[in-house]
Amino acid sequence: MDAHAIPVLKLYETVNKAYVIPIYQRPFAWDSRKAEELMEAVLQDATDNAKITSLGTLLFCDIPDANPFGNNSPTTIAPSTMWEIVDGQQRLTVFAIIGYALNERHKTLVKEGLVYSPPLEFDMLFSTSRTRTGKTVPVLIRDGDNYDTGFQSDLAGMLNAFAGHGKWPEGAGRRLVDTRNAIVKWVNEELKADNFARFSDHFLSKCTVVQVVADDQDTAFTMFEPLNSTSEPLTAFEVYRSKAVRQLAAQFPKTELLLDYDESKRDEVISRSNTLIFSMAQVNSGDRPRIHFVPLKHYLDGNVTPQFIAHFEDAADFFRTVWFDQTATDAWFDDEAKNCVRFLKAMSHDIAIPLLLRYYLTQRADVGKVLKIVVAFYSLWRAAYPTNALPKTYRALLNQGSVDDLSIAGGQPLKSPPDLAAYFKGKLSEKVGALVANQTIEQKWLVETNLTYDELKTLCRLFIFIDIGATIKSNLVPNDPWTSVDDVEHIHAVALAPVPANVHRIGNLTFLPSKVNKSLQDAPWEEKREVYGWLADPHKAPAAAATHYASTGRAVHKAAKDFINDATSSALPHLVDIAAHATWGHAEIEARSSAMLGRVWNVLYGSWLNP
Structure with a gap:
């Protein structure tokens, strides 16, 4: 120098x-x-x-x-x-x-x-x-x-x-x-x-x-x-692009769309560039370089080949159209797959990205199934346990020297969806640990799961969707069901004394149309029970005619009346069983929590992890 x-x-x-x-x-x-x-x-x-x-x-x-x-x-x-x-x-x-x-x-x-x-x-x-x-x-x-x-x-x-x-x-x-x-x-x-x-x-x-x-x-x-005290830092991709253009006359239209230099802030460009390269390193060769300019540049310097560039471009397309924008038009990317992506993003479960990308690059038709497998595995794990042991579970699938190394250069054939599901079921079983006599893995998971809304809002939303028999998408919420919208109803109102200790438990949660939900925030159980019954069948004449609650004599809120009288409003049958309870408190919440978690287990473990 x-x-x-x-x-x-x-x-x-x-x-x-x-x-x-x-x-x-x-x-x-x-x-x-x-x-x-x-x-x-x-x-x-x-x-x-x-x-x-x-x-x-x-x-x-x-x-x-x-x-x-x-x-x-x-x-x-x-x-x-x-x-x-x-x-x-x-x-x-x-x-x-x-x-x-x-x-x-x-x-x-x-x-x-x-x-x-x-x-x-x-x-x-x-x-x-x-x-x-x-x-x-x-x-x-x-x-x-x-x-x-x-x-x-x-x-x-x-x-x-x-x-x-x-x-x-x-x-x-x-x-x-x-x-x-x-x-x-x-x-x-x-x-x-x-x-x-x-x-x-x-x-x-x-x-x-x-x-x-x-x-x-x-x-x-x-x-x-x-x-570089006054200018903006480079990205490893920008240096790589220069080298690839000189040596191979390569073009990177998909990557440039992802990075969106004209509209994105520089920090966002750098973050997306680093994520793209880091994920590609894991997918391509099982490497895990540090997310730092020099090691990422070293990795790219060794991969100036037409095949790598083609995969790199496809990876950029995955990030833009699947992970970030959910605009992919592939047949496998239906509403359920789209909302699986949104759920994983809302949970910040980025550790799964390289695995999803691996299937996208070479076995794309299976990505929809893989998404459901990942969502099921992660949701069951996270509902009962912390995530500190999760990274190694994913890294073993894209790690040099691992017996499960599925990287492109790893030598192991890419697992079929059933085999991938079996891998994750095995890891979940290891986490649940030893069972006592006559105990099933489901029973032990139920005992160890204490899912509450104040700690895991997004996961609670998923479990409610599954429990009411809906796909991840529902007409109760906007197209993205993981945004913070006021439609999760605490059946026993949080502000209504006496407050049960389990007021945030999954069994005390359901969905309501957001305007109706707001109108019932502090309502007593007697009034909520009447409204739930009306919403389960909104075209019943007595419901449409009611102006006051029979239980308390207070006026029915306008938002509830408007929904009931709207001819386009759909019935909400998931409220029928809740409205059947004469009282609602700690015991009802515990019983419903167990029943909900059992139904969710049957769907996620019994169906999604058995593709």
Whole structure:
């Protein structure tokens, strides 16, 4: 590694050298005012005869592959020395535009009588050449540009136009255009015959940058984060994309849709990129690299192959259309599969993602079944036990050296859904532990399960859905049944004294239409019982005619009346058994909890874990 503080002119005094902005760098993003502030600071220091003006650190490394920016023939006009800009593209772009503006202003002032020779020709800030007499070309380009076959980027097109070799690029980026116009305007207005030489000398000779040249990309990227105090951090994918484009001309349309650079905040881009790569490492080879830039980059560096890129793109599609947005149109992705995903997300059960992704990449038609298996296993485990032992259960399925390693490179055949379900049933049995004489696994699970709404709201919602015989989707709630909506009813009101100790137990919970639920929040059991009976059969004449509760004489709430009298309201038969109780308290809640959990066990263990 080499690091020196050098004047600006030292960046450009070598012929046959240029800089490339890699594809992982975002487009030019400086506001024009920022460029003006830089020049104002330089002018002030020049006026004050300051000894030095620091313009920050520039971090470079050699292009790691063969020069892809020319045709590599003896007749190429591509500079033979190319440095990759790891940090500093914004400033180098501004330097190039300043060089152009100074060059044009200098021509005008010379015609008006100015006698001045700069310490470096201004055009060297925006152009270079293979030989001193060769054709000038842009000194700064972007990945994808080619000196021999043409420039694709706005930046290279602009610098080429500065050198007089082409027209101004049509449709150039707004920030680039605005900055170019602002710099030219500032130079023309602020630099006159009496201060032009002073400004130019100071800018070229006394404005300094710390030039850091790393030995290799890994070193450069390791240094980038601590040096990068004002810009945004890179992601391992952005570096990988640059390498894959150069070596394989690879394209990443699905990954770019997932990362959504234009609409997503940078933290979200980084998080999605890291999750994608980390999951791919587990799925592809059973590796579990740390979620950190350098180890993720190392992993990707070893996987620049067409097959890996195809899987990488499909994985990005999984995350966008299945995990994040639930917009996949595959036949297996029905409402039940969609809401299984939503449930796992609502429970933050991300540890299952690599397993789901593994099936998505190579056995996609089974993903719907795998989702139900995962939901059933996780729900039964979480209802009775903490999750601290769960990660190793999943990791054993995608772990180098494990007898159950199902990673693509693991050598084990991918389990069929029944075999996967058997694996999870075995792990659940191990967790439940030894049984006493004549005891079943279900009986011990029931004893150890104390599911309460104040601790596990989302899991309670799932169990209520299953208990009432619904699929995960229900007409009682919006399309996403895991959002926080006020439709979970505490049958014994939490605010109604005396409060049973088990008031939050699963047996004290049911679903009501949200408006009706709110109207009954603090109602006594006698009134709730009447309303439940009406809701179970809302078109009964006595219910429709009732204006007051028979039990208390109080007026029936308008929300309940509106629902009962609405011809489109469906009957809610899951309330029939509840309304049959003359009283409701601790004993009723315990009995209903046991009955509900038994029914849920039969569905999840008896059906979902037996695909």
